[in-house]
Amino acid sequence: MKTATILLTGFDPFGGETINPSWEAVRRLDGWTAPGLRVVAGLLPCEFGAARSALEALIERHRPQCLIAVGQAGKRAEISVERIAINVDDARIPDNAGRQPIDEPVMPGGPAAYFATLPIKAIVHGLRAAGIPAAVSQTAGTFVCNHVFYAAMHAAARRGGSLRAGFIHIPYLPEQAARHDGAPSLALDLVVQALQIAAQQSLGTEADLREGGGQID
């Protein structure tokens, strides 16, 4: 059996934070191996456009079989496995380069959206079975996270079925939540473990589970 390469990406800090839990977790998995897989970690700037270019360069360089982009979701309590990337940038705050696009397409002429091709239900199932809070999410927002997610799926679409891709949002670390009243958090060790499970589920699952992960409204 060949060893598959899994590219995990994290982001620079943004929005006044000094760390980004996505990069803190992903960097710890750089070079991590499990039967049949090996992780490569990459850092993306929190900037529209530049993040997408950096992602495409990483894909070009590492030619992964699987790509899981990871980002911070400061109000969420769970590991959020994203279902769909949408073709719009609509920034509530400026990105790290000071740009704040409103209602611009991520990719002019691209489709309205792409579904993740990771087995999102199997990942959530595996995380919960391991005692890690997790849920499918129906929106990755409209900031740089969704921008990268869309770019990832666009790149995967051009490669046909050879690249499985998706996006996972993670909560603040406890040390970040300590400065935000009432914010939920997850410890770094748990997030790292969650990404290991997600990587393994992504390679080991042919057809995704048919388990509920929807939202009424």
Next chain:
Amino acid sequence: MKTATILLTGFDPFGGETINPSWEAVRRLDGWTAPGLRVVAGLLPCEFGAARSALEALIERHRPQCLIAVGQAGKRAEISVERIAINVDDARIPDNAGRQPIDEPVMPGGPAAYFATLPIKAIVHGLRAAGIPAAVSQTAGTFVCNHVFYAAMHAAARRGGSLRAGFIHIPYLPEQAARHDGAPSLALDLVVQALQIAAQQSLGTEADLREGGGQID
């Protein structure tokens, strides 16, 4: 100037409720007119498939220039103007016919998503200016509301630019919230007024405003 027809739809009650605020509000606007527009109200069953057929029949019968489908979002505090409909049914609870699809497409072979063609930013702007809590929403969920929203956009797409369409989620009425601990609500009068504003903005706005309405995560 010709008078435009605006089709507003509401739903049957579901999820243990005895009323659905979407139909309560929409029915009160049946026949309502304002300069250049006339509202027709239609009731949809809260059932996958049947709701879509009923919607298509209403469009066929009334040939509206504008379609605003309205649904209940029991945990939201604001009028939520939906940005995007996605091609998936994933039901957390059975619909009113007992069906509970998981990860089935609304429309096999359809695109992953459609953006609303209503001027969503102008609607939110108009609502807030009138003192009504409102926001753009990045997900209409994966239940019958999103199902109808997707079907509406699909129907609009087949008609080219001649039908403007979208979806608005509304909170519980106070009398519903009185039976759900801590649930937010909006009074029926305010919701009716909100839909009047939405209808007028939808016809009176050529190009949508460029105002922020995004979400970081």
Next chain:
Amino acid sequence: MKTATILLTGFDPFGGETINPSWEAVRRLDGWTAPGLRVVAGLLPCEFGAARSALEALIERHRPQCLIAVGQAGKRAEISVERIAINVDDARIPDNAGRQPIDEPVMPGGPAAYFATLPIKAIVHGLRAAGIPAAVSQTAGTFVCNHVFYAAMHAAARRGGSLRAGFIHIPYLPEQAARHDGAPSLALDLVVQALQIAAQQSLGTEADLREGGGQID
């Protein structure tokens, strides 16, 4: 039967708001009568100390049989009938006079807390029966609302059983919530109706209902 006087108080706006829904509601009930009761409305400054003095002067002047102080609770979705006033001022923001006490007693030497003597369960029951979202609340916070609540109960305690008193927190009005993302609200008409019900329950209930209104944590 003698007509009882019910004193309702509301507050000046604070925290950057231009209106305070408590005064908007209470002022509309000034002079309102129902069989056996008559309402007098009073306005309190949102200032530690001065609010208490103003309240005591109103009690002295009107000698009410019942006192319901009302205040704004911007994050709550329901009419909150407060259970207990505590003997501490701990201000997250300055009051309208610029004072920001931290861990000072409302009344040096006073008891740690007073329970409301309004029939709080009967009020919540009556509100819900009328279709108005309502709940017992276990904390009125530590800002000017709790300060006035404590002062009211202290005044009532000195009068023995002759003055029934308590505090009700109300949500933002919709026009306020329209400027606060995701904030819940209740319409002014509904709040006014809620205070009418509270006034009537307060006079008409001898012993409070034994209905659950607790909180696990």
Next chain:
Amino acid sequence: MKTATILLTGFDPFGGETINPSWEAVRRLDGWTAPGLRVVAGLLPCEFGAARSALEALIERHRPQCLIAVGQAGKRAEISVERIAINVDDARIPDNAGRQPIDEPVMPGGPAAYFATLPIKAIVHGLRAAGIPAAVSQTAGTFVCNHVFYAAMHAAARRGGSLRAGFIHIPYLPEQAARHDGAPSLALDLVVQALQIAAQQSLGTEADLREGGGQID
């Protein structure tokens, strides 16, 4: 210097859970020592009355200088250091013995409330400085946690200044949150560390800090 005894108590699981994070954390600290202090851990049943008797027996046996009762608060994201215990039992769900008191006093004839005598501001300050999410809480609810908190403060009051006491609410563990949609959690290691800090702050702080820890409403 004499070594002070700190009694930490945790609870049995309740409300359908199979573990209680308070006991999981507290049991790991049984026998833990730091300069000048030694921890004794005690388990309390989640039952009105029986919990109070068990607590009083533990105080009698160990004669601690400091008592920190710990309980689970399943909806909270932070370590909640409680400010005040109130003299009421009002149970939303039955306790583990099937009892569900409504509006009964914890201690007939007792004062309406007791303030914690732990240095609550210093504890929150110390926790945040260590990167642990924490806040002062203005209510411990009206279930068995508040019951035990009140009983602890009552016992401390009878001993004059010789026993410092209070209550800390902790979130779910991640493995519990994995079964509750959207529930926040903290890892066990972090909670254990938090209790160590709380114990040290409780003994090492003469007069509490004057730092804000209030709540507007």
